[in-house]
Amino acid sequence: MGGLSGTLGIAINALIADQGSLEVTANNIANANTPGYTREQAILAEQQPVQIGNLLFGEGVVLQSIQSIRDPVLELRIQQENQIQGQLGSFIGGANQIQALFNETQGVGLESVISQFFNSFQALSTDPTSLPLRQGVLSAAQSLVDAFHQASASLQQIQTGLDQTVTQDVTQVNLLASEIAKVNAQISSARVSGQSAGALIDQRTQLVNQLSNLIGLNITNNESGTYTISTENGTPLVVGVQSFTLQTQMDPASGTQHVYFNQNDITSTITEGALGGTLQVRDQTVPSVLNSLDTLAASIVSSVNAQHSAGYDLSGNPGGNFFTPLTGTAGAATQISLTVTNPAQIAASSDGTPGSNGNALALASIENQPIVSGQTATDFYAGMVNNIGSQVSFADSRQQAESALILQLQNQLNSVSGVSIDQEAANLVMFQQAYEASAKVVSIVSQLMQTTINMT
């Protein structure tokens, strides 16, 4: 279409396009600091030209679409590192609670009670008939028993706490999955109606990041613009607009909450995200430390009992058991208790003479005998503490590296998707000038029209 009104049309379309571009710029500036915001760009295009006679006339500009500038590959990388970060964070949190129970650098733990227990027999050997020294053995033994009880009870409390975290995490996973399914639906309908889904996709990216911080994910993009999200072993959480829920249920064998999907126990397949880290501490670290404590307690009980039975008490009677015999290693740290309650029953004598101290010395020397897995009680315990400390220390340094990596990826993503105020300011000038120019065109066309009308 030619003529003045055609020119006016072009100018007005240009005004609309520039206004739209200014709006996009304004929105970018407004969201410059919004977490997860992906900058948008107004996509301008030439209008289809018209042919008049043998001339082609350009028909101006059109605001074709508003596009978010994103890098899906980087977003995916960040989401994957997020789940490792989540796993390390919750592992360190749980394992720190365990190492605090055995923080020997601050004098907390079993070392002193083990030493004092065996030393009390040394003290008794200097005066085997002394009742105060015999009482000293009983109190040291009771302290040892109490320390084992307390350590195992604390470990069980940590386990119970982690168990609650598992339930809360699974609830959160279900909530996020249903949110994502809802946003998927909105994205899909925005797509169908040709609207820009940028804000919705940003929202979904945020939700997915929260979800991947909790649990390891596999994500696939569907053609409709929706996501299909499943856990590490392929258990579906979100399929397009539909979400699925995970259940927690008490596992009778372990007494802890396990994670189920459709009655299938998927607990052991969850290794990443905060949930993975929590499960690792609850199901591997705590049981392994408990098992070490049980082994240590059981070895002390059986070797002290054997030596005590070989001696004689103050009345010349055979010593018998010092600790209540255990039925097995499992639960030893919880069950350990004293059989001897009367100081006169302590078998310090090796031959039945009250003044003999041979058995007290033999009992004391157990401290330096390889009674636990070929190690002394102290060596074994030191190994156990070393192991816990190393696990925390290793996870700590991995977490630091992971944080640096995520920061780097985030920066990379920002260089693509982040809002640059400089760039937006330049756009502002550009669109302002374009708008002013188009307005000038309108004004000139209007004058021309006036001139034309006045001609008649």
Place this chain on the structure above:
Amino acid sequence: MGLRIVPDLYLTMLDAVSNDRARLNAALQEISTGRSVNSPSDNPAATAALIENTAQTNNNDQFQRSISSVQGVLETADTVLGSVIASLNQAIAVGTEGANGAISPSQQQALAQEVQSIQDTIQNLANTAYQGNYLFAGTAFSTQPFVTDPSSPSGVSYQGNNDTNKIQIGPSQYVSINLPGSTIFTASGSDVFQALHDLTTALQSGGNVAAALDEVHTAFNNLNMQRTFYGNALDELNSVNNNLSQQQLTLARETSTLISADPAKAASNLVQAEYTLNAALSAFGRISQNTLLDFLK
């Protein structure tokens, strides 16, 4: 347009500042607590070594306590045996006087009386108890070891046993802390009570005083020899005690190396952390002050 740079350095700067601050806090904590290891994960191997060190320190403490608690017994026994030796010397003097043929029977009776009373004194000394335990009863130290017994040839019989006790004074070092009374006083061939009894009888009945005096000499020599056990044991305990004190110092030094802060290093870490933190903060202050917007009128 060229390569798009990261428009906002906020994340990087914040991360740098928080890392610097963490390092600064670590350095401050190290200096203020004097320790570089505050939990097992700070240095797992040092923590394990610390446990071994503490156990050894506790054991050494106990060895030293054991030593000081038996020193009293050993010293008392040594002193008592010193008195016994003095008494025997006196008996030898009396016997020597009695062996002189020039003295009258009544004088001999008086000397016999004197020897008898020396024997009673020695019997009392041999029954010395320390904190309720008889010193020379073997390990039967609640039993009075030497009782007057007319049916025994020497008039005294030994009720204790022939056992000894040891105590541990080092990882594999033991020391005996008593000798049974039977070894000291009533060893066959050098029985103190038999010798004194024989001397008394010889003086009373005009028997062979010289032979009886020889018996007393033999018993005296044996007792003198046995007494060295206590002196030696005390010497050994003293020297071990000194070694243990030395070891404790070494262990304390080792422990300190394991977990204590190196003040010079910690101070230089502190300075460095302060410096980098200040640099990061001042850089933070510089960024994002100006954008293109400031220049558009």
